[in-house]
Amino acid sequence: MKGTTKLLNPGPVTLTDRVRKAFDAEDVCHREQEFADLVKRVMGKLARVYPESDSAYVPVLLTGSGTAAVEAMLGSLTPRDGKTLVVSNGVYGERAAAILEAQGKAFTMLKSASWLDGIDLAGAEAALAAGGYTHVFTVHHETTTGRLNEVGKLGALCKKHGVPMLLDAVSSFAGEDLRFADWNLEACAATANKCLHGVPGVAFALVKKDVFSSRKSAATSVYLDLFKYEKEQRTGFSPFTQATHVMVALDEALSELADMGGVPARVERYRGYSQRVLSGLAKLGVETLIPRADYSSTLTSYRLPEGVTYERLHDDLKRDGFVIYAGQGDFRGSIFRIAVMGDLAPSDIDRLLGCIGQSFDRARRV
Numbered sequence: 001m002k003g004t005t006k007l008l009n010p011g012p013v014t015l016t017d018r019v020r021k022a023f024d025a026e027d028v029c030h031r032e033q034e035f036a037d038l039v040k041r042v043m044g045k046l047a048r049v050y051p052e053s054d055s056a057y058v059p060v061l062l063t064g065s066g067t068a069a070v071e072a073m074l075g076s077l078t079p080r081d082g083k084t085l086v087v088s089n090g091v092y093g094e095r096a097a098a099i100l101e102a103q104g105k106a107f108t109m110l111k112s113a114s115w116l117d118g119i120d121l122a123g124a125e126a127a128l129a130a131g132g133y134t135h136v137f138t139v140h141h142e143t144t145t146g147r148l149n150e151v152g153k154l155g156a157l158c159k160k161h162g163v164p165m166l167l168d169a170v171s172s173f174a175g176e177d178l179r180f181a182d183w184n185l186e187a188c189a190a191t192a193n194k195c196l197h198g199v200p201g202v203a204f205a206l207v208k209k210d211v212f213s214s215r216k217s218a219a220t221s222v223y224l225d226l227f228k229y230e231k232e233q234r235t236g237f238s239p240f241t242q243a244t245h246v247m248v249a250l251d252e253a254l255s256e257l258a259d260m261g262g263v264p265a266r267v268e269r270y271r272g273y274s275q276r277v278l279s280g281l282a283k284l285g286v287e288t289l290i291p292r293a294d295y296s297s298t299l300t301s302y303r304l305p306e307g308v309t310y311e312r313l314h315d316d317l318k319r320d321g322f323v324i325y326a327g328q329g330d331f332r333g334s335i336f337r338i339a340v341m342g343d344l345a346p347s348d349i350d351r352l353l354g355c356i357g358q359s360f361d362r363a364r365r366v
Contacts, residue, residue, distance in 0.1 A: 005318075006348050009325040010143045010171055010299050011066075011194035013342025015249075019197060022252035023245060030244050036236025038247055043233065045254035046204060049173070049196075049263060052180050053206055057187075060226045061204045061233060063243045066170035066191035069203035071099050072224035073166055073189045074137065077211065078105055079218050082134030084166075085110060085127050087119045087154060090144030091328050092168055096137050103220040108133075115142075115329070116290055119149050121157070128161040135186070136165045141172035141296045144328050145289055146337060148176060148296040155183025170194065170203075174263055175270055175298045175341065186211060192246065195266065195298065197342055198253040201246035270297040273340035273349055280353035284360060289335050299339040301327070308363045310336055316359035322352055 007014045028035045039061060046059040062072060074096060078084050084105065086097045089112035100107045110123050119138060127133065136158050140151050151167065158165045164186035169178060175195030178188065187207040192198030205226055217227035228239050257266060278292065278300055289301040304310060310326055310333055317324055327335040340349075 004343075005321050005323060006344060006352075007323050007342060008338045008340070008352070009323055010337070010339040011191070011341065012200045013193065013197055014344065015199070016197065016256060016343040018256050019199070019249050019253045022249045025248050028244055028248075030242050031237070033236075035242075035244060035247070038236075038251060039233060039238070039242070040236040042247060042251050042254065045251070045258070046206065049254070049257070050178050050180065053178075056209060057180065057206045058209050058212075058230060059204045059206050060229045061202060061238065061242065061247075062224070062226075062229055063201060063241065063246075064203050064224075065200065066168075066189065066194070066203050067095065068224065069189035069191060069205050070096060070168050070170065072219075072221070072226050073187050073205045073207075074099050074105075075103055075221055075224055076205075076217050076219045076226035077166060077187055077207070078103075078135050080105060080220075082218075083107060083132055084135045084137050085124065085133045085163075087124050087136060087138040088112070089117055089119050089147070089149065090115050090139065090142035092139045092142060092144065092170070093137075096139075096168065105220075107137075115144055115331070118147065118294070119154060121150065121153050124154055125157055128157055128163055131161075133163050136163050137168070138165070139168040140178075140188075141169075141176060141298070143171045143299055143337070143339075144331070146295045146299040146301045147290055148172070148294065151183055152179065155179065155185070158184040171298070172296065174257060174266060176267065176296060177263070192250045192253070195270075195341055196250065196253050196257065198250040199246045201243035202250050267297050270340055273344060273346075274298065274300055276346065276349045277338055277340065277353070280349070281356065284353075284357055289331070298341055299337055301331070301335050301337045303335055304333075305360060308360055309333070312363055313356070313359050316362065317352075317355055320351075320355040322355065 084107040167188040169188040173190035193200040219225035325337040
């Protein structure tokens with residue numbers, strides 16, 4: 001018996017029994033006080049995931065995916081007469097540019113030479129020195145490749161030139177270190193169903209509190225206006241229907257995170273699992289897509305060995321109880337990606353490596 005399928009994609013994750021059992025709670029209406037109390041409790045826990053953010057930032061919750069949170073952040077916070085520098089080296093930086101374009105807001109796209117490269121810090125320095133930008137946007141963990149971008153260095157440039165940063169932390173929140181003051185963060189966007197180990201359906205932006213008292217909303221959407229949500233969520237209620245059951249699961253997932261030791265403990269666990277996978281695949285002759293030192297703690301991309309197709313590897317592993325992830329864009333068909341979030345144990349990693357080895361052997365015999 002293969003048992004519970006283990007999701008090794010970069011979210012959603014395999015739920016722990018503790019979070020799964022949260023769904024056994026009594027159903028609640030989103031307009032009742034008990035749900036408002038739940039929302040305020042979740043907001044408090046989210047603000048404390050990173051102690052630095054607790055006093056100066058407020059979580060704004062909405063029903064949607066991580067992309068909804070990014071779109072709400074860009075739409076609500078970038079001025080209609082402003083200009084954003086989008087520093088991109090993958091799918092999700094390019095998606096942010098597409099969002100700004102759809103919103104009719106000005107931006108400059110600063111692309112790296114290829115998705116295999118880090119973000120263009122020299123280009124960012126030159127652009128910011130020239131002036132004219134109201135915000136900088138970048139992606140912290142670019143899951144296109146698994147690269148953890150050098151946001152610290154970009155944040156130092158933002159601080160030097162007095163330009164606030166908006167950060168896509170969808171795949172890094174609770175799974176990597178975030179520095180709010182050092183990076184000049186005005187806001188970051190994230191979601192419940194990745195490193196927080198919750199369920200898809202609730203996303204949020206963690207926004208500097210003084211933003212809401214110092215200026216008006218620049219939103220181009222009725223539903224994705226963070227100012228509207230922040231105002232109503234002071235009482236725990238929201239302008240639109242929230243994902244009630246998902247919020248219950250997120251509340252439990254946040255308690256589980258705190259009980260295990262918070263972000264430092266989770267990062268250590270992820271790094272241990274990622275290293276275990278990386279070492280095991282190296283013994284099978286599998287190469288990484290980018291240098292090992294450039295990866296996040298949660299996801300690594302690997303080149304498919306000669307004679308092995310992604311479809312064959314995926315299907316073999318799915319029969320064995322594992323779901324891996326394909327490459328995107330130009331990498332489709334040439335790489336596979338493995339994430340280590342969610343309910344995993346060392347024995348799962350060891351079994352995965354054995355199954356991958358068996359799949360390779362079968363492919364090479366064909």
